[in-house]
Each structure stands twice: as C-alpha cells, then as structure tokens.
Amino acid sequence: MIRYLRSTKSLTNTLALFFIGISVAIGVIAFCVFSLAIHWSEDRMGERRALLDRDIAVERFIAGEQGKITVDVLTDAYNDISLVPSDYREFIHQHEHYLGEVELKDKPTSRMVYKGAYTHNGKSYDIILLSRIDNVEFGLDEIIYSSLIVVALVTTLMCIFGTLLYRLSIQLIEPVNEIAEQLENHSGNSENEFTISTEAAVEFQTLTERLNQYRTDLNLALKREQAFARYASHELRTPLTVVKGAGKLLARTEQNDFSQRQIHRIDNATEQMITMVDALLSLVRYERNADNAPLREIPHNELHTIVADNSIQADEKDVTIKLNISSTPTVRATPPVMNMIIGNLIRNAIAATAKGEVTIDVSDTMLTITDDGPGLTNEPNLNGHGLGLLIVEDLSQRYQWQFRLRSHPDRGCIASIEF
Incomplete structure (x- = not known):
C-alpha cells in the first residue's frame, strides 16, 4: 500500500x-x-x-x-x-x-x-x-x-x-509514467525509440531526446562489439591454430630434451591462449544476455581437466595440487569461461607458493583455492593482483557471483567464489 x-x-x-x-x-x-x-x-x-x-x-x-x-x-x-x-x-x-x-x-x-x-x-x-x-x-x-x-x-x-x-x-507526472513504462517495455531492445507527448514540459522533451541519443550510442556500441566478435574470432583463431599445428609437427621430429620442453611449453601456452580467446569472445557475445545462457552442472572431468591444464608451473616448482570435490555447482558460464576463471586462480596460487600445497575445494555453492604463500600484504597495490584477477572479478560480477580474496589464518591466501 x-x-x-x-x-x-x-x-x-x-x-x-x-x-x-x-x-x-x-x-x-x-x-x-x-x-x-x-x-x-x-x-x-x-x-x-x-x-x-x-x-x-x-x-x-x-x-x-x-x-x-x-x-x-x-x-x-x-x-x-x-x-x-x-x-x-x-x-x-x-x-x-x-x-x-x-x-x-x-x-x-x-x-x-x-x-x-x-x-x-x-x-x-x-x-x-x-x-x-x-x-x-x-x-x-x-x-x-x-x-x-x-x-x-x-x-x-x-x-x-x-x-x-x-x-x-x-x-x-504523466511523462514520467510514460518514460518509465517505455523503459520497462523496451528493456533489452536497443532499436525502439522513446516517445513523449507534445504537451509535456520542455525538460521531459530534452530528457527523451537524450535517452534516444544514448540508446543510439548503445546500439552502435553493441554492433561494434558484435563485429569485433565476428572478426576477432577469425583473426585470433587462425594464427593460434597455425602455431598449434606447427608445434605438433615439431614434436614429431627428433629433438633433444631442451627442445622438447620448449615445444611442450609452446603447446601449453597455445592451449591457454585458445581458451582465453574463447572465453573473451564468449563475454562479448553474452555480456548483454548472460541470464539467458542455459544452466549446466560442471562435470568432474571438466574440473580435473582445468586443474591439469593449469598445473604445469606446479610440476616445475614441486608444488602439490589437491582437488577436493564434494559436489559440483550449477552455473550459466560456458566451459571456456570456467577454464579461464579457475585457471587464473590456480596459476596465481601456484605463483604465490614457493613450496607447499595448493588446495582446491569445490561444492555446489562455493569454490575455494588456498595456497601456502605469504598471503596478502597490508600495502596497497595500485596495479591490483594482475589482469587475471581483474578478469575473474569482472566475470563474477557478470554472473552475480561473490568473489573474495583474503589471507588464511594459518597458511597463505584464500581465493573464493560463492555461486
């Protein structure tokens, strides 16, 4: 009432x-x-x-x-x-x-x-x-x-x-109701223009014109993003496919141990680049209608694959990766997006840990990654924690998740995502 x-x-x-x-x-x-x-x-x-x-x-x-x-x-x-x-x-x-x-x-x-x-x-x-x-x-x-x-x-x-x-x-008063009703009816549609009665006050006429101008600018920006998604999908995938194919051809030839390690590193970096490109293009494609993406339950093999693909540095540093899955969450994010989110957190945890263990706990409502590093410092870092964490935070906001980064009382740092 x-x-x-x-x-x-x-x-x-x-x-x-x-x-x-x-x-x-x-x-x-x-x-x-x-x-x-x-x-x-x-x-x-x-x-x-x-x-x-x-x-x-x-x-x-x-x-x-x-x-x-x-x-x-x-x-x-x-x-x-x-x-x-x-x-x-x-x-x-x-x-x-x-x-x-x-x-x-x-x-x-x-x-x-x-x-x-x-x-x-x-x-x-x-x-x-x-x-x-x-x-x-x-x-x-x-x-x-x-x-x-x-x-x-x-x-x-x-x-x-x-x-x-x-x-x-x-x-x-009526112009306010008309604009509010049009905003509600035109939600998600950037093509429709706002209209107002000719008897409305001059300020409402100006407001309607500015809203139409902003909607036009938004529509142009969306079209540019869609064009970028179409062109970047081809322009970025093609060289990565060439690099991946060349790496596989080199791996078939006889190479010494050093060359084999370098070829393996190139192949892993190429896979990570392909995953990141898929995730970024997915963001451009679904950022305006993320709620319309289908719900899916993350399978166990997807989580194991993500951990394996992002644990190369752990093998080189003698850091143990421990994955605990009590239950799997249901999300709208695509596999490339989940790979980029969890992979960024895993790589950051490995980079912060000189020796010890990185523990990954997964449930239907929470994902936590705990490392044995020095933890968070009290000094502010103007550059943040790297581009990876910025991407993770942006994706969490987009899917309405809660991302937190805090120090562990006994170990290093805890990165958590509440779905």
Whole structure:
C-alpha cells in the first residue's frame, strides 16, 4: 500500500483526492464563515439601530410622553418596566444594562432588547426598547439562496483549479509514467525509440531526446562489439591454430630434451591462449544476455581437466595440487569461461607458493583455492593482483557471483567464489 502511494502512477489520483478533500474543507469553512458573518452583521446592525432608537425615545420621554411609545414600525420604547410584556420583563429584571438579541423558548420570534437609563430633572428613569429584529433579518429562503451562491462559487473555483491541476499533471507526472513504462517495455531492445507527448514540459522533451541519443550510442556500441566478435574470432583463431599445428609437427621430429620442453611449453601456452580467446569472445557475445545462457552442472572431468591444464608451473616448482570435490555447482558460464576463471586462480596460487600445497575445494555453492604463500600484504597495490584477477572479478560480477580474496589464518591466501 505504501509503495502504491509512492508510485508516480498513483500520484495523479492521490493529488486529485487530496485536492477534493482540501476543496471540500475550504467550501465548508467558507460556508460557515459566510453564515457567521451574516448573523454577526445582523446582530451588529440591530444593536446600532437600538442605540439610535434609544436616543429618539429619550428625547420623546423628556418632551413629556410617558409609558409606552412607538418609535417606528419595529421598535417600542418603555420608561416603566411594569409595562413591558411579562415574558421579557422577567429577563430584563436580571440585568442592570443589556443590549442584545433575546430568543425565548416559548416564542417563535426573537427581539432586540435594550435596557438602560436616562436622567431628567435630576431623576433617573429606566428605558427599555423592544425591536422586532426578525422583520429585517434574513429569512430562511434568503439564507438558502445566498448559501447556494457561495456553494456555486466554490464549486466553480474547484472545477477551475481541478482543470489546472489536470493540465499540470499531464505536463509533470504523466511523462514520467510514460518514460518509465517505455523503459520497462523496451528493456533489452536497443532499436525502439522513446516517445513523449507534445504537451509535456520542455525538460521531459530534452530528457527523451537524450535517452534516444544514448540508446543510439548503445546500439552502435553493441554492433561494434558484435563485429569485433565476428572478426576477432577469425583473426585470433587462425594464427593460434597455425602455431598449434606447427608445434605438433615439431614434436614429431627428433629433438633433444631442451627442445622438447620448449615445444611442450609452446603447446601449453597455445592451449591457454585458445581458451582465453574463447572465453573473451564468449563475454562479448553474452555480456548483454548472460541470464539467458542455459544452466549446466560442471562435470568432474571438466574440473580435473582445468586443474591439469593449469598445473604445469606446479610440476616445475614441486608444488602439490589437491582437488577436493564434494559436489559440483550449477552455473550459466560456458566451459571456456570456467577454464579461464579457475585457471587464473590456480596459476596465481601456484605463483604465490614457493613450496607447499595448493588446495582446491569445490561444492555446489562455493569454490575455494588456498595456497601456502605469504598471503596478502597490508600495502596497497595500485596495479591490483594482475589482469587475471581483474578478469575473474569482472566475470563474477557478470554472473552475480561473490568473489573474495583474503589471507588464511594459518597458511597463505584464500581465493573464493560463492555461486
């Protein structure tokens, strides 16, 4: 659910829901403020009218009128509290001074009530005003009509802002979804171009153009790699085949021991070169679709052959090679690739071991090669551990293996690959 809310595909709906919620809240607040403002303005108008009517009534009482007088069609004034209607008389007795609208429980209408005092000939008199304020306040129909105007105005603004939000969504959010969908659909295909709506923002137009340019460059690079694989396969194999054939012809002739050893070394070096060429060409051929290579279980004889082909230096240095196979792993790498990976590690272990043993342990999940050399040093080596280990690390990353090189607590160095 959280991932869905964070997705740009749902961002438009999320923004729409958020905007609707905000709009409804603003509409309710605006309606409440409008209603309160109407009631407040009516009360203030009634109070000011009562104060004006008070001045008129005081003048008339001073002029000689007594009891109850009619100020106008809305307001009655009293200078004797006993003449006030009994319902309001009880309320007036509770206050010395009062100005406000009074609604009685038993009365369907309300009155603006004023109670105060005036002085005439040194004597103080009460003055009470009752004004039929309901006659000038908004009625129910008028309140509904004005409220409908407010609601219609808010709805119009919501439609305008919603349209603007939709337009902004098309320009800012939908292009992201379109590009993401095309990236997902065009994965592994370098021929299809990215497209974007003409209504999208300028930055998205530029991004689409750059993506198409990068895809074109990538396609050209892939074609160059494929051309290299085709041409290099012939150009590299041909001289190696000639060298291998010449070495076999020389081996048939009578040679002294020294020449025979040299011919044997040339033949082994040629085999290693052929294996490396096959592995490198395999990388060029499958580096973009390594996951599509078929799974295979490495047979025992392949492991023994790899160890035998890369143990020549061990025989010359009197280093023992020990191969322990508990179970064999299942990998996508081809035999030349496995030969280059394991062969590099074996040759490095032999080169690091002056005397002793190189142990090779193979299981279905791990391959470890332990030597009796000096181990890893603490001083950094800017050149790494040679081209072979760089190739091994690159191949391990390509097939999603974990390659590690560390010192052994009792022996030399451990090179491990976790499949």
